[in-house]
Amino acid sequence: MLGAILVIMFVLLVAIGCPIAFALGLVSFTGIACLPDIPNMVVFTKMFNGLNSFTLLAVPLFILAANLMNEGGITEKLIECICDLVGHWKGGLAHANVLVSMVFAGISGSSQADTSGVGKIFIPAMEKQGYDKGTSVGVTAASSTLGSIIPPSITMVVYSGIANVSTGALFMSGIVPGILLGVAMMAVVVYYSDKKHFPQSPKVPVKTAIMHTLKSLPALLTPIILIGGIVSGLFTPTESAAFACIYTLLVGIFFYRSIKVQRLPAILIETMKMASLSLFALATATPWASC
Numbered sequence: 001m002l003g004a005i006l007v008i009m010f011v012l013l014v015a016i017g018c019p020i021a022f023a024l025g026l027v028s029f030t031g032i033a034c035l036p037d038i039p040n041m042v043v044f045t046k047m048f049n050g051l052n053s054f055t056l057l058a059v060p061l062f063i064l065a066a067n068l069m070n071e072g073g074i075t076e077k078l079i080e081c082i083c084d085l086v087g088h089w090k091g092g093l094a095h096a097n098v099l100v101s102m103v104f105a106g107i108s109g110s111s112q113a114d115t116s117g118v119g120k121i122f123i124p125a126m127e128k129q130g131y132d133k134g135t136s137v138g139v140t141a142a143s144s145t146l147g148s149i150i151p152p153s154i155t156m157v158v159y160s161g162i163a164n165v166s167t168g169a170l171f172m173s174g175i176v177p178g179i180l181l182g183v184a185m186m187a188v189v190v191y192y193s194d195k196k197h198f199p200q201s202p203k204v205p206v207k208t209a210i211m212h213t214l215k216s217l218p219a220l221l222t223p224i225i226l227i228g229g230i231v232s233g234l235f236t237p238t239e240s241a242a243f244a245c246i247y248t249l250l251v252g253i254f255f256y257r258s259i260k261v262q263r264l265p266a267i268l269i270e271t272m273k274m275a276s277l278s279l280f281a282l283a284t285a286t287p288w289a290s291c
Helices: 002-015 021-033 041-051 055-071 073-085 091-107 111-129 131-147 154-163 167-196 205-213 215-232 236-255 262-291
Strands: none
Touching: 002 021, 041 205, 041 262, 055 073, 055 091, 055 111, 055 154, 055 236, 055 262, 073 091, 073 111, 073 205, 073 215, 073 236, 091 111, 091 131, 091 167, 111 131, 111 205, 111 262, 131 154, 131 167, 154 167, 167 205, 167 215, 167 236, 167 262, 205 215, 215 236
């Protein structure tokens, strides 16, 4: 009976616009308060215990790696490379949007970071080339969901920490579905390319395409290094996230020379804001299991 009431309460709070994390917290606190033998302080203890996991350190670290990529211009180099490959196709920018999200997902593991990093470049570029706003935003929003499927995935890291299952096995299980989903999205783009007459860019000279590929090589190698290291047992998901941060920082500072040391505090603050969204929701959801 209590469980049904709490579910109804949660649905009503979400329906009136209450943030999910706060709705979970209010429902958890109400549920614990209705249990006479359990003190209310248990809510805060369980919230802390819900985040007291070494594996969950990977969440802010992967987001930090993505923010460093965006700050260092690595995302732009990646976009240049992929646009050279498929930009001359009909609906080329839409295809490139999906492909970049697939590669970016293999580095950040975050749909939020994908949307903010890739979207701010692709959406204006697609509108400028003649795509309508709905298509530009829709393709970006849909392709960003690949960040939760293609490893390393923050969603999988959180699930493995809660369910005590192998993170490496989860990562391996997400590779094929993620790629198939990306291919399916590109098939939809092909369908609408003929129906809506999507534009295409001029074909880039081979020499220029090779030059852009070489410049983006550090970014293209990152997913291979991270996933290969986890699957082979070379490092844990949390260690791979830390490696991704160090690798991206070094590439941005010494290879591209685009990350300024004085910008690091702002990058860290932005990372904490993005990481807090998912981690706080996880913390407030943990006490609900006791209700």
